[in-house]
Amino acid sequence: MTPRRRSWPAVARWLAAAAIALPRVLAAQNAAGGDASFPHARHARLFPTCSGCHAGIATGDASRAFPSASLCASCHNGTVRPVVRWTPPVPRGAGLLVFSHPDHLARATDVTCATCHAQGDTTQWMDVARAAPERCISCHAHPASAHLASDNACSTCHRPLASAAGLTDARIAALPKPPSHTGADWLTTHGALARTGGATCAVCHSRESCQRCHVNGAREPLIRALATDARVARLVADRAPRYPTPPDHQNAQFVLTHGAAARANAGRCSVCHARPSCEACHTGTGARDVLRQIPDAREATAPGVQLRQETPAGAATPVATLMARLISSPPSRVDTTPHRVRVHPADFLRTHGPMAASGELQCASCHTQRFCSDCHAGERVTRRYHPANFLSTHAPQAYGRETDCSSCHSTEAFCRSCHRQAGLAAKTNARSTVFHNAQPLWLLQHGRAARQDLKSCTTCHQQTYCMQCHSDLGARINPHGPGFDAARMSSKNPQLCLMCHFKNPLGK
Amino acid sequence: MRRLAIVASAVAPAMLAAQGLRVSGVTTIQLVELRPFVIDSVAASSVPGTGESRIMADGVPAICPVTSAFCEFERSGGRVSATPMLQDVTLAGWGWVEGLSFHGDLRARTQLSGDASFVFPRANDHLDVVDAYAQLDRAAWQARLGRQWVTGGLGAYAFDGANALWRSDPLTVEGWGGRALVGGLLEPYTTAQLAAVDNLPPQQNGYVFGARARFRPDALSAAALTYQRVLVSDRSGLYSDRAALDGSTRRFGAAIDLGLTYDFATGDWNDARLRVGTGGGRAIDYSAELWHSRPFFELWTIWGAFSPVGFDETRVTADWHPRASAFSLAVRGAYRQYAQTDAGMSLRTNGWRAGGSVNWRGEQSLSAFGSYDVDIGSGAASTDGRVGARWTPAPEWSFGGEAVVTQNIYEFRVGTGRIYGVALDGAIPIRPDVRLAMDAGLYQHSLTNGAPGPDWTQRRASVRLEWMLGRDPGMGGSP
Numbered sequence: 001m002t003p004r005r006r007s008w009p010a011v012a013r014w015l016a017a018a019a020i021a022l023p024r025v026l027a028a029q030n031a032a033g034g035d036a037s038f039p040h041a042r043h044a045r046l047f048p049t050c051s052g053c054h055a056g057i058a059t060g061d062a063s064r065a066f067p068s069a070s071l072c073a074s075c076h077n078g079t080v081r082p083v084v085r086w087t088p089p090v091p092r093g094a095g096l097l098v099f100s101h102p103d104h105l106a107r108a109t110d111v112t113c114a115t116c117h118a119q120g121d122t123t124q125w126m127d128v129a130r131a132a133p134e135r136c137i138s139c140h141a142h143p144a145s146a147h148l149a150s151d152n153a154c155s156t157c158h159r160p161l162a163s164a165a166g167l168t169d170a171r172i173a174a175l176p177k178p179p180s181h182t183g184a185d186w187l188t189t190h191g192a193l194a195r196t197g198g199a200t201c202a203v204c205h206s207r208e209s210c211q212r213c214h215v216n217g218a219r220e221p222l223i224r225a226l227a228t229d230a231r232v233a234r235l236v237a238d239r240a241p242r243y244p245t246p247p248d249h250q251n252a253q254f255v256l257t258h259g260a261a262a263r264a265n266a267g268r269c270s271v272c273h274a275r276p277s278c279e280a281c282h283t284g285t286g287a288r289d290v291l292r293q294i295p296d297a298r299e300a301t302a303p304g305v306q307l308r309q310e311t312p313a314g315a316a317t318p319v320a321t322l323m324a325r326l327i328s329s330p331p332s333r334v335d336t337t338p339h340r341v342r343v344h345p346a347d348f349l350r351t352h353g354p355m356a357a358s359g360e361l362q363c364a365s366c367h368t369q370r371f372c373s374d375c376h377a378g379e380r381v382t383r384r385y386h387p388a389n390f391l392s393t394h395a396p397q398a399y400g401r402e403t404d405c406s407s408c409h410s411t412e413a414f415c416r417s418c419h420r421q422a423g424l425a426a427k428t429n430a431r432s433t434v435f436h437n438a439q440p441l442w443l444l445q446h447g448r449a450a451r452q453d454l455k456s457c458t459t460c461h462q463q464t465y466c467m468q469c470h471s472d473l474g475a476r477i478n479p480h481g482p483g484f485d486a487a488r489m490s491s492k493n494p495q496l497c498l499m500c501h502f503k504n505p506l507g508k
Numbered sequence: 509m510r511r512l513a514i515v516a517s518a519v520a521p522a523m524l525a526a527q528g529l530r531v532s533g534v535t536t537i538q539l540v541e542l543r544p545f546v547i548d549s550v551a552a553s554s555v556p557g558t559g560e561s562r563i564m565a566d567g568v569p570a571i572c573p574v575t576s577a578f579c580e581f582e583r584s585g586g587r588v589s590a591t592p593m594l595q596d597v598t599l600a601g602w603g604w605v606e607g608l609s610f611h612g613d614l615r616a617r618t619q620l621s622g623d624a625s626f627v628f629p630r631a632n633d634h635l636d637v638v639d640a641y642a643q644l645d646r647a648a649w650q651a652r653l654g655r656q657w658v659t660g661g662l663g664a665y666a667f668d669g670a671n672a673l674w675r676s677d678p679l680t681v682e683g684w685g686g687r688a689l690v691g692g693l694l695e696p697y698t699t700a701q702l703a704a705v706d707n708l709p710p711q712q713n714g715y716v717f718g719a720r721a722r723f724r725p726d727a728l729s730a731a732a733l734t735y736q737r738v739l740v741s742d743r744s745g746l747y748s749d750r751a752a753l754d755g756s757t758r759r760f761g762a763a764i765d766l767g768l769t770y771d772f773a774t775g776d777w778n779d780a781r782l783r784v785g786t787g788g789g790r791a792i793d794y795s796a797e798l799w800h801s802r803p804f805f806e807l808w809t810i811w812g813a814f815s816p817v818g819f820d821e822t823r824v825t826a827d828w829h830p831r832a833s834a835f836s837l838a839v840r841g842a843y844r845q846y847a848q849t850d851a852g853m854s855l856r857t858n859g860w861r862a863g864g865s866v867n868w869r870g871e872q873s874l875s876a877f878g879s880y881d882v883d884i885g886s887g888a889a890s891t892d893g894r895v896g897a898r899w900t901p902a903p904e905w906s907f908g909g910e911a912v913v914t915q916n917i918y919e920f921r922v923g924t925g926r927i928y929g930v931a932l933d934g935a936i937p938i939r940p941d942v943r944l945a946m947d948a949g950l951y952q953h954s955l956t957n958g959a960p961g962p963d964w965t966q967r968r969a970s971v972r973l974e975w976m977l978g979r980d981p982g983m984g985g986s987p
Contacts, residue, residue: 252789399887423545448852481815493745
């Protein structure tokens with residue numbers, strides 16, 4: 001059995017009936033000081049037609065859409081019937097519905113007021129109610145499965161909210177929420193629906209509805225296409241934005257891949273992030289083309305998800321410098337749940353070499369060249385690398401090359417200079433009592449120690465100190481190991497040989 | 509000064525004409541203290557024993573030359589201090605032409621006070637230009653001219669010259685050349701800074717030339733090949749001739765990093781590092797690393813001819829950091845074995861490291877940490893424990909404290925010791941564009957095993973003032 005499709009004349013009849021039996025509905029919808037609860041049923045035996053009181057409905061004459069209070073007083077005069085206080089509702093402007101009673105009456109002849117305004121399926125005269133949307137759908141050939149279904153074309157029957165000047169704040173707040181809006185993934189999926197049916201959104205929403213959460217509300221064409229509405233602005237003023245973390249953001253490699261995603265669609269980023277959020281890390285130049293497309297803090301229409309640098313747990317001193325702070329806006333007025341992103345893996349300071357050198361990390365996206373030289377220029381400007389009191393603990397790390405001192409410091413000008421002043425380094429080439437004097441066999445041991453940790457030796461000893469024994473100038477003790485390739489080294493710098501040998505031993 | 513004037517005169521007009529200018533600075537003043545070893549003497553007759561090497565009654569070693577009536581020994585001298593001051597000024601100008609920017613980092617040093625016998629390293633080198641270059645950056649290429657840095661598999665090198673880079677995804681090719689500067693020194697090879705500490709300093713300047721090709725097929729994988737040589741200015745030889753190969757990938761749920769550096773002068777691999785780990789995103793990440801390390805020496809020194817050897821190290825780490833937990837825990841361990849030296853008597857030929865750390869982070873502003881590390885190796889060993897906490901009420905505010913206990917053991921020199929220390933630090937904004945940061949610590953040194961001198965308390969402190977003038981460049985097309 002298939003439902004019977006109603007013909008257009010039937011629709012017209014329904015609408016005509018609706019036009020005639022509208023008073024109670026309009027009274028409820030548009031009442032402003034008037035009595036919105038006219039008891040139609042109690043007057044059922046009194047009025048034979050709807051148009052007796054609502055003559056203006058059929059003609060579009062608003063002044064005659066409702067009876068005057070004096071008409072009531074003709075009976076309710078205190079003698080025939082008790083006096084009642086009823087006044088016709090004052091029209092307050094358009095509602096959401098795009099509906100013309102005269103048009104419907106002109107186009108449909110087989111409907112009565114009761115077709116739309118009858119209470120349920122009742123056939124009792126003047127048992128009326130507000131016309132339910134389902135009544136419209138029941139006549140109009142409509143693809144939607146239900147009134148609030150997401151596949152509905154709302155604008156067929158509804159005008160944009162901003163045009164519905166007659167709605168109060170409370171009425172707007174009470175607008176029904178479609179089932180689709182309550183889904184767990186609604187926040188992350190509504191964008192695609194909005195793109196295909198922007199006019200649908202406008203029935204219940206204004207620009208302020210979107211700009212409550214959307215940082216890019218001033219740029220997004222779909223949002224800009226919505227009108228502003230002071231009533232909605234008041235309603236959303238105290239409602240906190242919500243920012244769900246998209247699934248791809250939770251991928252462990254998102255830190256590395258987000259650049260490509262941003263280049264492909266920066267607009268997606270700017271839904272939740274303003275430029276200061278990016279600049280919490282991107283202080284370099286590499287990401288500028290994308291960042292240009294992200295709204296800056298002044299342009300942002302919502303608090304957004306604000307990223308900011310955080311000192312890693314375990315760091316002895318704060319990472320953030322004034323530079324990082326200045327380019328970041330203050331934290332959001334409404335903080336969402338903190339979500340910490342680990343940009344670099346643990347132990348990154350020690351292991352960053354290959355990652356940076358290979359280009360896998362686009363260092364220039366987040367750092368200026370100055371960031372590198374802050375450490376590699378060999379002096380502490382901001383304490384970032386060595387822990388507090390590293391001076392007292394650096395020896396084991398230097399011996400074991402846990403930290404490559406010469407990557408940042410000149411072995412001679414930095415290490416040797418300080419070791420000299422600390423009394424650790426030989427100030428002359430003369431043998432002193434210092435340093436190795438607890439090692440009776442040191443002279444016999446030092447060869448192995450030197451080959452294992454020659455860098456450490458050079459932080460105290462000058463070349464001439466060793467040349468006292470290991471050169472033609474001294475005892476001519478051969479310092480070269482078994483694998484020493486004299487020809488190779490000489491081919492790179494022949495002068496090197498002549499520092500210890502009177503003449504080039506290779507005969508060159 | 510003359511050098512600075514030249515740089516300033518070259519850069520300033522463009523700066524002034526630029527559409528944006530930002531000047532920032534960091535003023536750092538430190539207090540550093542130490543008690544240097546000094547040599548003292550005592551009558552040989554008062555030192556027990558015979559022979560040249562003796563131990564005095566208080567356990568301190570002494571050298572008693574047979575030709576002398578006195579023995580020499582070391583003791584700690586009086587407390588000396590230095591207050592080095594660094595003034596860094598960073599300039600950035602941009603605009604005028606799309607992609608054109610100018611950068612300058614100037615550094616001034618001095619020592620505000622302290623003992624004449626203790627001059628903090630390089631405090632007498634009063635002025636340096638860390639970098640000063642013009643950059644033209646376009647979508648497909650970039651060019652730089654001036655004092656600049658090149659960083660890569662061979663480390664970080666500063667030079668005065670030009671750099672050109674061409675990029676066409678996934679390939680980037682870069683070349684550079686100019687006057688070489690000594691690593692970590694920002695001075696040419698003939699600088700007096702080297703001559704002051706080495707009586708065989710380089711006699712000629714060097715010129716660096718290098719090239720690099722990078723291949724980055726996607727955001728998760730990349731490889732780079734770098735070659736660089738530093739020529740002696742008269743072209744009689746080289747100061748260095750090296751290459752590096754680096755690669756990284758985060759594909760297949762793994763994190764793989766490879767770094768190789770090769771010295772053509774000695775034919776040795778200076779660094780060979782392969783690190784394989786889990787790719788993150790798990791509650792626990794693991795990594796294993798194989799590392800070969802052999803020191804590199806430039807050819808203006810004789811050290812490379814002394815056949816230094818390297819070691820091979822195996823390192824493993826585990827890092828537990830569940831997303832929902834305020835705690836994270838990391839443990840690490842490494843073992844290294846030195847290569848055969850063919851020299852000298854027996855010494856320790858291996859070493860190992862082990863350690864762990866735990867971190868706790870509160871909801872917003874509180875964090876705490878603790879760590880313990882042991883490092884046993886040739887030359888020196890230490891154990892080190894730290895606990896600390898930090899309060900960060902706002903991004904620009906920070907207060908922290910730390911307590912540390914360290915034990916140092918030295919294989920090649922006298923004395924061992926324990927250090928007990930506490931340190932406090934803080935950072936506060938004075939104005940939106942001015943921030944003050946400071947730290948101070950007290951470290952009690954307890955000397956043992958014949959270390960010379962009494963125990964003492966070392967004081968360390970630093971004050972840092974960060975300031976900024978001019979526009980925030982933002983990222984909308986700025987430098």
